Amino acid sequence: MYKYLICLLFLLSIFGFNVSAQNPIPESIQQSHWVDSVFKKLSRKRKIQQLLFVRAHTNLGQKYEDSVAKVIKKEQLGGVVFFQGGPMRQAVLTNKYQALVKIPLIVAMDGEWGLGMRLDSTISYPYQMTLGAIQDNTLIYKMGQYIGYDFKRMGMQMNFAPDMDVNNNPNNPVINYRSFGDNKYNVAQKGIAYMQGMQNAGILTTAKHFPGHGDTDVDSHFDLPQLNFSRARLDSLEEYPFREAIKAGLSGVMVAHMNIPALDSTKNVPSTLSRPIITGILKDSLNFKGLVVSDAMGMKGVVKFFPNGEADVRAFIAGNDVLELSENSKRAMRMIRKAIRKGQIDQKELDTRVRKVLAAKYLAGLNYYQPVNTDNLVADLNRADALDLQQQLSDKAVTLLKGDSLIQNLDPTKRTAIVSFGATATTVYQQDLTKTFTNSKLYFVSKEAQTPDISNILQDLKSYDQIIIGIHDTRLRPGSKLDYSSNLKLMIADLAAYHNTVISVFANPYTIAGLPGIEKAGALLACYQKEAPLQHAAAKVITKQIKPAGKLSVSVNTYFPNGSGIVQSGL
Template sequence: MTRIKIFASCAAFIFLTQISTVTLAQQTDYIQSLSQQNKWVDSVYQKLSRKHKVAQLFFVRAHTNLGRRYEDSVAKVIENEQLGGVVFFQGGPGRQAGLINRYQHLSDVPLLIAQDAEWGVGMRLDSTLSYPYQMTLGAIQDNTLIYKMGQYIAYDFKRIGMHMNFAPVMDVNNNPNNPVINYRSFGDNKYNVTKKGIAYFKGMQDAGLLTTAKHFPGHGDTNVDSHLALPLLPFTRARLDSLEMYPFREAIAAGLSGMMIAHMSIPALDKTPNQASTLSRTIITGVLKDSLGFKGLVVSDAMEMKGVTVNNPHGQAEVKAFLAGNDIIELSMNSKEAVQKIKVALRKHLIPYAEFEAKVKKVLAAKYWAGLANRKDVSAANILADLNREPAKQLIQQLSDAAVTVLKGDAAGIKLKPIMKTAVVSIGADQYTTFQTELGKWTTNGHLFIINKKAQVPYLKKMLDMLNEYDQVYISLHDTRTRPASKIDYSDAIKEFIAAATAHKNVVMCVFANPYAIAGLPGIEKSTGLIECYQNSPEMQRAAAKVITGELKPSGKLPVSVNVFFPTGTGFGL
């Protein structure tokens, strides 16, 4: 074994030892801990004024990519208001670790640090790794890989000094036109969503991270983005019980530590006109806590979203969220004003004081469970190397390999024949793709072509004629947008080219895009082979190439129904 390999093996062993140590340290899960007397929680609670008790329920937004003035403004809020926690968004890992240390020193009670990182810290932080989207994970048949991913993400969180992930998404995405959930969901099958969501959060929780399933009671069947307006969920209570709420009910039974509430109007659960579920005591206390028996942290979705603020300005939304049953009020537009209004609500006895006390102690218990009773500063030493470790990169490739889904074709039709004249065409790209370079290693008579999104009809016709000269053709479709929507952003001319190309005798299509995009590409189902790869990552492109070269036996199954040709569960091994 070479010196380099020895070092890599040692690094992997040290990392796995750290994960194991963290797992063993959590002898009691968070939900169980709430039924136990906790001297630290009681002591801290007794020392807080009523104002600062209320403030423990508020989490403020933070960034490390908006400059020193912004960082200082957040520091001022933390120091002056003594809030309960911080939610970090975009920035860099080293800068964030340093800022977490700074903010923690400004708070009398240690801050609970959260991040909305559904596919890992790379969702928010530069220079870090991103795991596959949940829609991609929905295709995987081995859920132990997703559990392992949860453990690795927990390690990343704790390495930077964070304690809570606002994940997983457990919405059943049964509306292809959903503009806000979509690829963030595990799919449209409630059983698949449930199993994968539980595997993900259990991996995180077993490694010492607080989690938050979202968006209760279900945000999957809507075509309205709650960041912009209040969506309406018009279904019956029976439908909601059997479908939307099913994954959340099972997650509660599996020991989920936190639940995020959606901003939605749901008349079957609360008939109040234009009432956001986040502000509904009937839904949060009546359904979630009383009927479903949830004991964990109830977290509001962001209170800065228009779905909740449009009808409740000037702190009214926060007071209603508090009275409804939320334990954590996330991203208030004006926390100082909201805290004051909640104090007034308490003086008016709008909820029992014992309920308020339980909320605060629940937040303090989360801090204790996360290790904040013995908080230490985050070390910046080797932070990039720790977050970009080789075992994590290998796991991302494993997950990608396990997700590749063959929707049409057999081994003979898909497999690359090295000596044949081969064209590898990437559409939607501006330079040679990972997919092309990987396949290029296997052919002795191959040619690579690029068709960018601005390609005009004359060029496309020329390309179509040229493909007739090749014995086998591989065409990859790439969605390069940050958010892969249900409809791919190709011109009609390019879509017509794709349909015409399938008339070639040996064309294999690889779709590195949202699976729903296939429905908007008529004729693609006629290709010799069709491989769905879910997202435009280098790992997925390598995985597809491995299927084509015979290195990998595909095992993925389609997690959503695309059209009559490709329903949920479609997927073939070769």
């Protein structure tokens, strides 16, 4: 027994989450004693159930939680995917759900920017488009480690991240700011750094959305997007980050719901239901041996043309190892069993996939499952070093597009107007700036500002020596176009024409293209999103506490292409 344990530890050190391994769930682990001992006890029905993951929330009340518990207990599913809620509630519910199954569940979540993507009272790291501006990928690796710690602390084993789509369509309604940008090399490098950090922290990762969801103007939650690109284009651009991540030992891939005629000419078939794409390209051509996970199986992009459970059975036949969030898992299991009896898929293929899921559970430590310890949970998830990293990432992302000399010559003693667009109360940005610019006055221009108010403010601002502006997108998520009136946009253009104006855009960088004239500003900073850490970071650049270090992660327009940014060495 002692020799067996030593050998097993050696294999784990080689194959576990080592990103240099070509096969992140290797055969030696699949054949481990634990996997074999669990597998041989499974009936065909129980095997199929291991491939199904159910949806869970902790913000929908007791009745909903109990209904999910009933499904988990009766169907003995392979995993659960948590959505919105709170950390303590989720930890308690995780323990409850795990107690209902004979084989521990893989507990998963979409945590692209950390637990804060789904849970209150937890940290949100910057969006991936913001991270795309950072020039030091070791920080992104560290973020992956920290997120991995948080997931393990919450009793979770799998993160549906990173997003490795190349967002080369500014109007993309579903990826956009979730992508590292429109440069495939930058997307690959940062996605791999993030993935490596999480995997080396013991978390299963799931790069998405294969073969690439970045160049579409249709949201697959609501309809089926179609990618009418050539095989050569898809291979050289969309698939590039996934191919590189697979080489680096990626443990999982999530497949998108997209119709791609160049890869599968079957009418209206989404990539999640395409055997030529999943088995032919991903598993065979790209030699991917990790877990293949479908995107949510209730999305319109997959059920629009394949309703009533047909999508589930087709996804299984196509080669998915995990079917995420079936509309009806009991029906899915029944239809997949029928497909196997009819010979539509070989029993050996089912067995291989089940072993992969069990091996993943083994690698994630579920062979020695322990309930979540709720003592000091919220404090652990909001520890000081994690908050420091959140700010450090923000500091390194802020991008100075123009105006280095103006910022260097700003005088804290001169009369300074500090203006916030889209705000009705003092912003973090303004609070920080007033500590340095003591001879200042604050102005607010709400999204509802009318022409007389705008004219009065413009008249006032003419008397100031310096004008520092913040443009704030107050919406929950940073869209590609600001929801500002044409009058507000004209006001921004008027102010940008002043020689003494510094503008920080706390919004999606694509919004800069929708503000004609802003390129005339004396200084312009792209700050990517509205959150406080980015406002702190911009204020620190303007007050010369830090030097700008970011470079634009997407091409905005001819003035500001990808890679724009004045980078200063030093602080």
